[in-house]
Amino acid sequence: MRGRRKKWAVPYLEEHPETVLTELDASLPFFASDKLYLEVGIGKGDFIIGLSAKQPGHYLGIEREENVLAMAARKVVEGSHEDIRLLSGDFDEYLEDLGALRFDAIYLNFSDPWPKKKHWKRRLTVANRLKAMAELLKPGAKIIVKTDNVGLYEFTLEQIPLAGLVCEYETADYQFDEERDAMSEYERRFRDLGQPIHRIIIRKEGE
């Protein structure tokens, strides 16, 4: 998807188990942080690193493409970002272990749009996956979605009530005017092209 495999990627991930966890052990002191945040599909890590500088807490990032995860890991290691841990693999495969944790927010930035209808069930914002994410949230916590893709934006808005959740806020033209926000690689790329960014904040009903 992202071009040729980088030879250094897998060895680099393996050489940094302090940053790139080999399994999700919820009993690690790292996860005892008062504030805990999750980003699914971190890409090259610009968002998680940028946000951690603005919003104190501990951050967990999951990414299934080893090439880009290694690029993110290198930034985390070289920048000595002790408040970030990374996991290699698909969100779904960690769901059970994630169940032992409760997050203050879950971030989905420019998730793969899977445009063909037969692939919509793979979208991170399909109702059953949103519902599973909501189980990982503390009371009052949010799932925050950004995308350039109109199809994914509209689909997500439809899925929110199906998951028993509430759309607290949505805009088709987000101005990057929230203090506690950071720009991912994809957001920067789309903004440079002058494309509108869509943003949705999702919360659990009654919280």
Ligand SMILES: C[S@@+](CC[C@H](N)C(=O)[O-])C[C@H]1O[C@@H](n2cnc3c(N)ncnc32)[C@H](O)[C@@H]1O
């Ligand atoms: C389009 S890229 C956006 C990357 C980054 N969030 C950004 O905004 O620059 C989507 C990323 O999410 C990752 N991804 C998609 N589905 C995932 C899943 N189920 N679990 C983990 N990573 C996933 C992909 O490998 C890819 O790197």
